[in-house]
Amino acid sequence: MPAIHPARLRQQAAVLVEHFYDPPAFIRSLHHLFDFYTERIHPTSQASELPALLPAYRVRPPVLRQILLELAPLIDEDPESGLVLCDALWEQPYLEFRLLAAGLLGQIPYTFAEATVSRLQAWIRPGIEDRLVEALFTKGVACLRKNNQTALIRLVEDWLNEPDLFYQHLGLRLLLSLLKEPEFENLPVFYRLIQSLTRTCPARLRPDLLDALAVLAQRSPNETAYFLRQTLAMPNSPDTPFLLRLSLREFPPEIQENLRNLGREFYNKPRSK
Numbered sequence: 045m046p047a048i049h050p051a052r053l054r055q056q057a058a059v060l061v062e063h064f065y066d067p068p069a070f071i072r073s074l075h076h077l078f079d080f081y082t083e084r085i086h087p088t089s090q091a092s093e094l095p096a097l098l099p100a101y102r103v104r105p106p107v108l109r110q111i112l113l114e115l116a117p118l119i120d121e122d123p124e125s126g127l128v129l130c131d132a133l134w135e136q137p138y139l140e141f142r143l144l145a146a147g148l149l150g151q152i153p154y155t156f157a158e159a160t161v162s163r164l165q166a167w168i169r170p171g172i173e174d175r176l177v178e179a180l181f182t183k184g185v186a187c188l189r190k191n192n193q194t195a196l197i198r199l200v201e202d203w204l205n206e207p208d209l210f211y212q213h214l215g216l217r218l219l220l221s222l223l224k225e226p227e228f229e230n231l232p233v234f235y236r237l238i239q240s241l242t243r244t245c246p247a248r249l250r251p252d253l254l255d256a257l258a259v260l261a262q263r264s265p266n267e268t269a270y271f272l273r274q275t276l277a278m279p280n281s282p283d284t285p286f287l288l289r290l291s292l293r294e295f296p297p298e299i300q301e302n303l304r305n306l307g308r309e310f311y312n313k314p315r316s317k
Contacts, residue, residue, distance in 0.1 A: 046081065048106055056080075057114040064118045065125055067132035071141075074111075074133075078140055081107050097173045100139035108140065112147045119151045126152055127159055134167055139176075142167075146179040150186035157188055157195040164199065170210050177214070181221045189221070193228055201237060209248055212241075216252035223259040231264055235271045242272070243281035250283075254290055261294035269299050273306060 056077055063070035083102035119126040126148060133145035145167075152160055164180060188196050196218065203215030219237060222228055238256060245253050260268040272291070276284045285307055292300045 048081070048104060053107065053110050054114075057110045060111060061114045061118060064115065064129065067129050070129060071132055071136060074141070074144075077107075077111075078103050078138075097171075098137055098139045098142070103140055108144055108147065111144060112151065115148060116151055119148070120153070123152050123156050127156065127163075130163065134163075139173065142176050143179050146176065146184040149180070150183045152187060154187050154191035154195075157192045160185070160188055161195055161199050168214060177217070181218055185218075185221075189225060190227075193222060193225075196222060197233060197237075204237060204241070209246055212246075212249055213252060216241075216249060216256060220252065220256050220259065223256060223263070231260065231267060234260065235267075239271075239275055242275045242287055243278060243284055245283045245287065250287070254287065257287065257291045258294045261291060265295050265299050269295060269303055272303065276306065 060070065060073050060077055063073055078101040081101070081103040083104075115126070115129075130145050130148050130152070133141045133148065136142070149160060149163060164184065168177060168180060185196060200215045200219045200222070203211040203218070206212060206215075216238075219234060223234060234256070238253060241249060241253055242257075257268065257272075260271075272284065272288050275281055276288065278284075288303055288307055292303055295303065
């Protein structure tokens with residue numbers, strides 16, 4: 045792979061984005077650009093990296109960043125054409141093309157929330173490469189996460205209400221990415237979304253749910269402890285004690301002791317026969 049010279053890369057990216065309104069030409073030029081920067085030999089330092097499920101050029105991140113930087117003004121000027129280019133990029137069965145589509149989607153203005161969410165729903169399917177899910181839940185929703193979190197919360201709720209565990213897992217992952225945003229202060233909506241799973245949680249979803257509870261406990265320990273107490277008191281909540289016990293270490297010591305005593309009371313309570 046040739047060394048990345050910033051001035052040359054800026055010039056190459058500027059030439060590429062001249063095809064913004066002609067997606068087939070953009071795709072052809074992008075293949076040539078990626079081929080120029082492709083990594084022909086895997087370096088030893090990356091030998092432990094998981095192999096891509098999709099074919100990959102293995103170009104370095106600065107190449108993708110520069111292309112997105114050059115595209116940003118055009119996206120602002122014509123988001124609809126940006127969405128068309130997003131779709132064309134995602135149709136290409138190459139890792140970098142889809143990573144670029146994810147980054148481009150995150151630049152689409154929040155006023156196009158419905159179009160952005162519909163692509164998340166269409167693109168994320170069973171078998172998708174995990175690093176693409178990660179890219180979509182970070183870069184791909186960047187604009188919505190900052191300006192229209194309501195649209196993302198609705199998507200979380202839709203996925204959590206799906207019977208398929210794959211989509212419930214997606215819902216929890218997206219929820220966790222929102223929870224990590226310090227600007228988002230409406231925590232009660234998250235308690236509402238996860239209460240059903242906190243009562244009865246399939247084993248496959250427990251790590252994701254515990255991650256969400258950990259962030260909630262760190263951000264608002266008293267409110268999260270109250271939520272767990274409420275859920276524990278509900279009938280038909282067989283998994284709540286287990287989740288409570290594994291979440292204890294995320295709370296301050298005084299709250300830990302209170303919750304630990306609550307768990308003991310639950311287990312010592314006489315069961316109706």
